[in-house]
Amino acid sequence: MRTPSASLRLVATSLAALLVLAAGGGGGGSPGATAGTTTPPPTGQQPPPATAPTPPPATGQQSPEDLNPNLLGEAFGTYWNLCATPRTGVDAKGRPFPDRQGTLLDELKFLRAWTNEYYLWYNEVPNTYRMADFTSALDYFDVLKTPALTASGKAKDRYHFTYPTAEWEAMQNEGIDLGYGLTFARNTEPKIPRTWLVTAVEPGSPAEAAGLRRGDMLTRVDNIDFINASGDAAVDAINEGLFPTSAGTAHRFTFERAGAPFEVTMTGAEVRVDPVKNVKVLDTANGKVGYLSFETHNGVSEKQLVDAFTTFKQQGVSDLVLDMRYNGGGLLYVASELAYMIAGPAATAGKVFERPQYNDKQGADAPIMFRSTAWGFSSPDPIRSGTALPYLGLNRVTVLSTSGTCSASEAVINGLRGADIEVIQIGGATCGKPYGFTPVPNCGTTYFSIEFKGVNHKGYGDFADGLAPTCQVADDLSRPVGDPAEGLLAAALAYRTNNACPAPSAQSRARQVKMELVRPQAKEIAIYPERR
Known part of the structure; x- marks a missing residue:
């Protein structure tokens, strides 16, 4: 068995070349808000830089607390489930969480150990980032990838992300999404004005109850101009409306169908999606x-x-x-x-x-x-x-x-x-x-x-x-x-x-x-x- 635990699964990625606004799929909750994934605003502009520091010059020296890359494979088992803030209780299947008391440094060492052993391009990961300079495991993970570009100038690795474990397992095992049961397609160029069209409405969802159909175009979110709005405050409000992080909150939307605008109110819910x-x-x-x-x-x-x-x-x-x-x-x-x-x-x-x-x-x-x-x-x-x-x-x-x-x-x-x-x-x-x-x-x-x-x-x-x-x-x-x-x-x-x-x-x-x-x-x- 090549994985360190029977609970791990090999996965073939298919991440979008352009990241979604905050979540998507069936209108699910924002992984950016809950898991620290990079989440560009709907303007298509790049988000602010991660809180990870600028790397020091490539001296080839590790900071004292960093592990020798040659020993990182062995360290994987040592640092797995050592957490700065361990979870208590049981998971959705009634199993006790495996977390043990540890430190943020333990979490960073775990990520570096895993990367060095299993990442496809492990020998291209910079070794110039100091663990001591990071205050977040998510920010450290963001830099544990190749910085290389393809011939066309795109990032060689565009498939690096995180997700809250509980939400990930709920999606896979139960088919549950948090949101409205609504899927959009968006224009990739230009970024503004935005064109977002409904592509799918889940039966039995808040979106179906609101009467939405394929082809409806989104124009306003909580009375904010969705098509042309810019600025952090407007983008944050749009994200909050489009991608609820908890069930029970209502938001107002304006759509256009065959040139005629109409308004709906939808309340975020846990939507069971039939695949x-x-x-x-x-x-x-x-x-x-x-x-x-x-x-x-x-x-x-x-x-x-x-x-x-x-x-x-x-x-x-x-x-x-x-x-x-x-x-x-x-x-x-x-x-x-x-x-x-x-x-x-x-x-x-x-x-x-x-x-x-x-x-x-x-x-x-x-x-x-x-x-x-x-x-x-x-x-x-x-x-x-x-x-x-x-x-x-x-x-x-x-x-x-x-x-x-x-x-x-x-x-x-x-x-x-x-x-x-x-x-x-x-x-x-x-x-x-x-x-x-x-x-x-x-x-x-x-x-x-x-x-x-x-x-x-x-x-x-x-x-x-x-x-x-x-x-x-x-x-x-x-x-x-x-x-x-x-x-x-x-x-x-x-x-x-x-x-x-x-x-x-x-x-x-x-x-x-x-x-x-x-x-x-x-x-x-x-x-x-x-x-x-």
Whole structure:
């Protein structure tokens, strides 16, 4: 076992190149407010520098309390769970917290030890930062990454973040988000004026109760001009309204639909998000086509996917449209199960779904194969571990994708192609997240730092710029997801009939503004659970 604890899980990241305003996804609470993650204001301007000091000249000398890098691997076990402020009581599963009394210095030594042993680019981390100069573990973690740039001038490591452990576990095991049940897409350029459009409304959420729909444009938050406001006070007030940090607080919003403004009041709540929706069988002239929209590979999704594929198999589905346009990723074992349920045993037997490649200090880890039985993840409605999975045995599948299709979702596409399954992509290029990491819980915060790169059965994993679509089609916000007349699904059904991409509509040609989903980094990952 290569991880220091069975509770740790390897994770493939898929963090947005541009960070979200404060949180995102299903309108969840702000990780920036509670976990110290870097959270730019909605203006798109860079936030103030972290409180970490400017590094001293690169003398190669460590401060007296810093560890010799050659001994940091051994120090990992020594400093893990030594906390300046230990938690007391039990976690959500009734287990006592592992925290022991320690110091801030212990927490910093723990982070440096982990980085030196497991970070993919450990030999590029500067050793010029003095632990004694830091007053926050989060600020110290922020500098424990490579400062290198890519050829295009972007940061080589854009996937470094933290999340409150309790919130992270609630999202993964229970499918719960704090917020309004609302997902936005935003313009990336220009930053002002801002264009934020509703892309998804969770059934049963405050957003649905308020009557919001796909395509509605946000214009005001608590009577502040959202489109053009600037300045710290306005930005703070907007963040407070958009991303509540606790349930029960009401905020006012103005939206615009077809040019007409309207106001709604929504109260933040814990929203249970169903990751699998719109399961249906479409009768076409060429046979029955299964369709489902799939939003996140979490524990809740495992049973829902099995139920969906059981329905498809019972109804004689001969083709499938898998809608992952907003799926940021999640559990890689769920991704491997999904790929198996599409392709079946004949195409996947003995083949690797995804193989992680680590730094030169780590030995090879066992690859993820195409799983034919359920893992049995914790959820409100779990499936029994070892249950045989239903499968369709398809030699091709159509995937609806956008730049919001990340990580574990990309692994589904890449893994199927590695098994010689034809994957037709309709929509846009995926986000491009081939890297991975182990989320490390320590003292109430879970740390995410790149550890590996994932490749398929053929050894391919070079999609840092995304997986290109077969047909470029704009996301159609004028119709609900799952409507056969909605742009991406209509194009998929048409391609199935005539094997040709549709001509761009006048509307899609006119919309040249690049949009990205607003969601937290923890919603763009792929988790590799430990072996039992």
